[in-house]
Amino acid sequence: MSAPITNLQAAQRDAIMNRPAVNGFPHLAETLRRAGVRTNTWWLPAMQSLYETDYGPVLDQGVPLIDGVAEVPAFDRTALVTALRADQAGQTSFREFAAAAWRAGVLRYVVDLENRTCTYFGLHDQTYMEHYAAVEPSGGAPTS
Incomplete structure (x- = not known):
C-alpha cells in the first residue's frame, strides 16, 4: 500500500477511535489536518471523496x-442546517448525514482543514459555508 493511503487510513482510524459522539467532526478534521490532509472534497450522492494530502492525493469510493x-x-439551506445540527448533536451516522445533505440539494462539499471551513455546493452556484471550532484531537478544549 502507498504512503499516502497508509497515512490517511491510520489518521482516520485514530480519529474515529478518539472523537467524541457529540461535536465529533472538529476532532476528526484536526486529526486529519495533523496527518497532512489539506482538503477533503465529497461528491454526493456518489459518496466519492478526494483527500488532498502532503503525501499525495487519495480517492475513496x-x-x-x-x-x-x-x-x-x-x-434547501434550512434542511442542510437541520442535517448539520443533527450530526453535530451525535444524532446521525455519517451516511445518514450525507443522505440528508443530498436530500437538501448538496451535490458536493469541501472541507478546508487549514481554514477550518466546510462549504456545501448545490446547483447554480448555491453555497452554504460554516466554520468549525479548533480543537485538540484528544478531546481537549478548543484552541485558537
Whole structure:
C-alpha cells in the first residue's frame, strides 16, 4: 500500500477511535489536518471523496446513496442546517448525514482543514459555508 493511503487510513482510524459522539467532526478534521490532509472534497450522492494530502492525493469510493438515475433536489439551506445540527448533536451516522445533505440539494462539499471551513455546493452556484471550532484531537478544549 502507498504512503499516502497508509497515512490517511491510520489518521482516520485514530480519529474515529478518539472523537467524541457529540461535536465529533472538529476532532476528526484536526486529526486529519495533523496527518497532512489539506482538503477533503465529497461528491454526493456518489459518496466519492478526494483527500488532498502532503503525501499525495487519495480517492475513496464509498457506497453510493442512490442507484441509477435520480432528479437533483433543490438546494434547501434550512434542511442542510437541520442535517448539520443533527450530526453535530451525535444524532446521525455519517451516511445518514450525507443522505440528508443530498436530500437538501448538496451535490458536493469541501472541507478546508487549514481554514477550518466546510462549504456545501448545490446547483447554480448555491453555497452554504460554516466554520468549525479548533480543537485538540484528544478531546481537549478548543484552541485558537
